[in-house]
Amino acid sequence: MNQRTLDILEYPRLREEIAGFCMSEEGKSSLLARVPSADPEEVRTLKALGRVWLSGIRSDSAPSLAAWPPVRPLLPRLGLEGASFDVQEFYALLRFCETVESLRSWAARRKETASSHQRDALASLSFSDALLSDEAASLPDLSVPLAEILRIIDKSGELRDLPELRAIRQGILRIRQDIERLVHRYLADDNLKPMLQSSLPTLRDGRQVLALRANFKGRIKGIVHEVSQSGQTLYLEPEDVVDRNNDLVTEEYRLSREVARILRELASRLSPFAGDFSDALDRAIFLDCVGAGARWGNANLCAYAEEPQDGTGSADDVPVIRLKQARHPLLRPRAVPIDLVLSPGSRMLIVTGPNTGGKTVTLKTAALFALLNQSGWPLPAAEPSVLPVFDYIGCDIGDEQSLDQSLSTFSGHMKNISEILRSATPRSLVLLDELGSGTDPQEGGAIAMAVLDALLVARSVVLVTTHHGVLKNYGYTHPACVNASVDFDQNTLSPTYRILMGVPGESHALDIASRNGLDSRIIEQARTYILEERADVSALIRGLTAKHEELDRFEQNRKKEEQQLREKRRKNDLRELQLRQKEVELREQGCGRLEKLLAESRSQLENLVREIREGELTREKTVQVKSWMKELDSLVSAERDSFAEEKNAVKDARRETSERHGLEAREESASASAGATVGGRKGKPGRRETRRLREADSAFPQGSRQGPGGAIPEFAPGVEVYVGERKTRATLVREAKKGSWIVSAGTIRLTVSEDELTAVPVSSPGRAPVVEVHTELGGEESPAFELRLLGMRHDEAMKALEKQLDLAAMKGLQGFSVVHGKGHGVLQTAVHEALAASPVVQEFHFARPEEGGTGKTWVTLG
Structure with missing residues (x-):
């Protein structure tokens, strides 16, 4: 980046504006010396730090960075033996230490927050955030020097009332009081009043004296310090006051000597930290510059640019350059936002259109944005804007005519372009304003095309403005080139400053000349000189412009329809969520009723078990147990049927919603996904833990059939069966409904279709009473850690x-x-x-x- 390019693009002016946001004079000086970097890693780091700082400003969590007085000149003396500083210099070091410790405290709080919420922090704490915290945390610890300075100097910059100074100060105070008392005695003496010019004490050379009339000289013994210009007044210090003033001078000298000793010892204690002060200052200045860019970006509604991808694989749709709603930062409210896109397959943009249409401003905006981006600063543009890091930015903008160097306009352009061609690389950005102007149009167009050929070979990113029609055709015949134009209102003959990508523009020279007062006869004569081919090209351009506007309207309508579809989808999702919430509420109600039922049943069961244990097992007690079991089965079945009815109601409501929005198949699939699985089949979870005593009178009902492994009993309660293709062994509990049975497999009870059941062959019918335990601890539920x-x-x-x-x-x-x-x-x-x-x-x-x-x-x- 040469200085000429920076000056043309007004980078120093913008840099000075950003420097005004620094908190310290040393940070401002450092920022004013900054130039754009060509190192992608350095730019990436600066932008990452600035992006987090800007986000912190907008969320009231920015780093705590306070201003501090300049301390750089003090650091070389800090390490010298016997060096000393005055109170104000120590106060400057104090303020700097406070700033460093404030930054370190902010970093510690950020890391403490991340560690206390480690899981969430790992997901939410970005690399950039951690980078800024680490940068602040890496500041040297200046808490010890801060404590040493605060022991001598308070936070207002005044020397503290130290014990070794207190006695001296009290002695000085007493001497001053004595002096005032002695002087007041002279002034209050009625005999001396006629001799005095004034009844108030006067200071001469820091001593209190009397204004004595010259004709009374010798009446009061003392030292004359001064005589007035008229010679009528003598400024006399009485002898007794002289002694006390001498004592005052002695004590004040003693005080200053003691203060110098204290400050010298303080400097000696700070001397070992000279290296820490120097390192901390460099890091604090760096962070101050980062914060200045973020504060400027927040004040100007800026955003940091993203990096383009490498153009391979899935990154083909990521542009090399994308400026969205870009505003030139020095134009302020007069800036018209522009959109500019250069796709990955394109390396050159040729902008045409009328004068005063904004072509040159577009070039300058793009180049200045590149400089801002490579300085680590945000861009006054909307997100997402994309800019790469260029190793060289060359521009030929403006009139380079020079009388001193005997350069014409064309010569100046050629000199600049020659230098650009020597420096251009695949990572360079080249800006050429009014390429081919200043000479014969035919020869200028030929040279312009040859220059563009050379830049295409170099594969640089090139932005060109021109009025040459031949270059408009050049943009169509080269796949790496893109035509663009600045929009122009045909009705008002005024520019709109919009960039139309893919369409070349007309110069409208005749229309603009007519609007600016050129005689209509001259305009008409000029029109007769325009060739028919030129008119055809103009008509073609107008047709392309109309097509482009029609395409824009189509795109806007498409976006509107997409927005309406998204709104409908949002409403459908909201209704689905409401249905799911209703389903959950119904399940909770059913679970509550079951829990109440099971709690009561459990109490009854415990009473029956206790009675059985306390006495003999009689027929009456057996009948009582069976009666209780039958009643419990009836209650559970009633609750299950009620729950099934509620579930079916929810399914019906969901099906209606799905049919209304054409999503029936998906909703039916989602509603059938509940329940546990056994042998690859769906089933229900078990109930809460309940122990049930069951006595089986026989292993099978009457009736069975013969199988290869023995007698195969008919399906009945208590019969053991195989479930599904995996042959999971289970026991039939009871028939649920026609064609399905409730089976018990371990701790799980579920309803299975009769087609999926196979009876287990048995050889002996005898079975003993067994105790079954059914629990709600289903296979899908896991214990908590x-x-x-x-x-x-x-x-x-x-x-x-x-x-x-x-x-x-x-x-x-x-x-x-x-x-x-x-x-x-x-x-x-x-x-x-x-x-x-x-x-x-x-x-x-x-x-x-x-x-x-x-x-x-x-x-x-x-």
Whole structure:
């Protein structure tokens, strides 16, 4: 990047504006010396830091960076033996230390937040965020120098009232009071008043004196310090006041000597930290410059540019350059946003159109944006804007005519273009304004095409403006070139400053000349000189422009239709969510009723078991148990039927919604996905733990058939069967409805079609009474690694703990933790009593202090 290019694009002016956002003078000086970088990694780092800083400003979480006075001149003296600083210089170091420690504290808070929410942080804390935190955290620790300075100087920059200075200051105060008392005695003496020119004390050379009339000289003994110009007044210091003033001078000298000693010792204590101060200053200035760019970007509604991909594979649709709603930063409100896109297969953009249409501003905006991007600063444009990192930016913009060097306009352009061609590489950006102008149009067009040929061979990114019609045709005949134009309102004969990609523009020279006052006869005469071929080209351009506008309208209509479709899809999704919520509510209601039923049944069962254990097994008790079992089956069946009706109602409502929006097949598939599976088939989860005593009078009902492995019984309650293709062994419980049975497989009960069941052949009909245990701990449910009981009532917590122990035992979990909190210890005691009584618990103990202490218990299962 040569200085001429930076000056033409007004980069120094914009750099000075951004430097005004620095917090320190040293940061501002550093930023004013910055030039765009050609190192992609350096640019990527600067933009990553700035992007996080800008995001922090907009979310009130930006780094804490305060201003500090210049300290760079003090650092070379800091390491010298015997060096000293005055109070103001130490105050500057104090402010700098506070700034560094503030940045370090901000970084520590960010990392603490990330560590306390580690899972979420790993997903949300971006590389850029971590990079900025690490950069701030890498600042040297200046807390010790800060404490040393604060021990001597307070935060307002004043020397503290140290014990070694207090006595001296008190002595000085007493001497001043004595001097004032002595002087006041002279002034208040009625005999001396006629001798004095003034009744107020006067200061001369820092001493209090009397203004004595010259004709009374000798009446008061003392030292004359000064005589007025008229000679009528003597400024006399009385002898007794002289002694006290001398004492004052002595004490003040003593005080200054003591202060110098204290400051010298402070400088000596800070000397070992000279290297830390220097390193911290460099890093703080760097962060100040990053923050200045982010603050400027926030004030001007900017966004950081993205990097283009490498143009291979899936990245073919990512443009080399994309400027979206780009505004020239120096034009302020007068800037008209422009859109400019250069696709991956294109390396050259040829912009044509009328004068005053904005062609040159477009070139300057694109080039200045490239400089901003390579300085690590945001762009006044909308997201997503894309810019690569160029190793060289060359421009030929403006009139380079020079009388001193005997250069014509054309000569100046050729000199610049020659230098550009020597420096151009595949990573270069070249801007050529009014290429081929300043000479014969035919020869100028030929030279322009030859220059573009050379730049195409170099594979540089090229932006060109021109009025030559031959270059418009050049853009169509080369696949690497793209034509564009600045829009022009045919009705008002004024530019709109919009960029039309893919369409060349007319110069409208005659129309513009007529609008600016050129005689109509001259305009008409000029029109007669225009060749018919030129008119055909103009008509072609007008036709292309109309087609382009029609395409824009079509694109806008398409976007509007897409938006309407997205809104309809959103409403459909919302209705589906409402249906799912209703389904969940119905399930919760059904579960609540079942839990109540099972709790009552469990109580009844426990009473029956207790009666059986306490007495003999009589026929009356057996009949009572069977009666209870029959009643329980009836209640459970009624609840299941009620739940099925509610579920079918939800399915019907969902089916209606699906049919309305043409999604019936998808919704039917989603609604049939609930339930557990056995042998690859769907089924229901079991109920909450309930023990049921069942006595089988016989192994089979009357009637059976003969199979290869023995007698094959008919389907009836208690018959063992194989389920599905995997031959999972289960027992028939009862017939659910025609063609299906409820079977029990281990701890799981489910309904299976009769076609999927095969009776197990048996050789002997005898069976003994068995006890079946059915539980809600289905195969889809897993124990928690950490059971949280906070906020639960006692009964609710004990049920949750009981369920956790059952799940852990079934699933083979060796251990888990229980978070019960501390509080008054009620829940903690209940948990420990339940764990001590459980046969599956091997041991339990409180967690370590850093893991929760007595508010958390670790459980190990046997």
